[in-house]
Amino acid sequence: MSEAPAGATAAGRAPFGERLAAATAARGPLCVGVDPHPSLLAAWGLADDADGLRRFSLTVLEAVADVAAALKPQVALYERHGSAGLAVLEELLAAARDAGMLTIADAKRGDIGSTMAAYADAWLRDGSPLAADSVTLSPYLGFESLRPALDLAAETGRGVFVLALTSNPEGASVQHVGGDASVARRIVDAAAAENRRYAGSPEGHGSVGLVVGATVGGAVDALGLDLAAMAGPILAPGLGAQGATPADLRTTFGAAYGQVLGTSSRDILTGGPTAAGVRERAERTLAELAG
Ligand SMILES: O=C(O)c1cc(=O)[nH]c(=O)n1[C@@H]1O[C@H](COP(=O)(O)O)[C@@H](O)[C@H]1O
Numbered sequence: 001m002s003e004a005p006a007g008a009t010a011a012g013r014a015p016f017g018e019r020l021a022a023a024t025a026a027r028g029p030l031c032v033g034v035d036p037h038p039s040l041l042a043a044w045g046l047a048d049d050a051d052g053l054r055r056f057s058l059t060v061l062e063a064v065a066d067v068a069a070a071l072k073p074q075v076a077l078y079e080r081h082g083s084a085g086l087a088v089l090e091e092l093l094a095a096a097r098d099a100g101m102l103t104i105a106d107a108k109r110g111d112i113g114s115t116m117a118a119y120a121d122a123w124l125r126d127g128s129p130l131a132a133d134s135v136t137l138s139p140y141l142g143f144e145s146l147r148p149a150l151d152l153a154a155e156t157g158r159g160v161f162v163l164a165l166t167s168n169p170e171g172a173s174v175q176h177v178g179g180d181a182s183v184a185r186r187i188v189d190a191a192a193a194e195n196r197r198y199a200g201s202p203e204g205h206g207s208v209g210l211v212v213g214a215t216v217g218g219a220v221d222a223l224g225l226d227l228a229a230m231a232g233p234i235l236a237p238g239l240g241a242q243g244a245t246p247a248d249l250r251t252t253f254g255a256a257y258g259q260v261l262g263t264s265s266r267d268i269l270t271g272g273p274t275a276a277g278v279r280e281r282a283e284r285t286l287a288e289l290a291g
Pocket residue numbers: 033035074106136165166167168211212213237238239240241242263264265266267
């Protein structure tokens with residue numbers, strides 16, 4: 001996607017929020033998750049090793065590089081192969097960059113500030129072998145503990161997606177706690193405050209995004225979350241394999257639907273082993289999201 005337009009950061013690229021907005025405007029609001037589960041590798045006729053992982057990953061990229069706005073590799077499924085798996089992840093991130101596709105490293109990192117600085121360095125620093133356009137973060141140690149990642153992302157034109165309301169049913173036991181001042185609401189408000197640093201971006205396309213599951217139903221309204229005012233992208237997992245439909249997204253997000261990036265992994269990946277099969281499923285999901 002576009003590098004170095006008017007609002008370029010110190011790193012010479014436009015802020016992530018602007019680059020993502022441009023990608024969704026051009027292609028539609030779909031992110032494809034790359035989750036090479038052992039069962040999917042087997043279904044594709046691939047071995048559960050680094051070679052299988054590589055074939056799988058590069059096939060998904062080839063399939064959706066000009067269909068989806070972003071690619072979201074699930075880091076855990078590379079980590080389970082050790083250093084060989086991480087080498088494949090590095091190759092995938094570089095290949096996506098070369099193909100002009102934005103990446104979201106789904107690493108869900110979160111730790112005390114000094115350690116967080118190292119996670120930020122790994123995923124958001126120019127020149128890092130694992131640098132992605134954005135990374136998912138867990139705010140369980142407090143939103144402010146994410147500061148090193150928030151600041152490095154701003155400096156390098158990258159982005160973050162902070163977990164707010166996750167797609168799994170267990171998430172409510174933590175995220176809904178607090179009534180009018182729920183944990184989720186505090187995260188949404190903190191992201192909104194953080195996105196004020198991107199107030200110069202057109203239409204308030206901040207680079208601090210949130211993760212809000214496509215499966216959360218009425219929780220956004222019930223908890224009084226003002227997602228539209230958050231002025232950043234909303235990554236919505238849970239489509240397909242977890243039961244949510246593109247139509248659910250419109251109901252769940254209402255006025256904030258324009259900020260939503262729907263993401264689906266297994267439902268699209270079962271279209272393999274051919275790139276054409278994966279592409280067909282991605283195109284179908286995209287048509288439903290856009291329709
Ligand atoms: O951050 C995420 O992407 C994420 C957050 C969340 O609340 N729920 C969720 O499912 N995810 C991730 O999104 C992907 C969903 O995969 P599928 O259920 O196969 O579409 C997995 O990689 C999850 O780890």
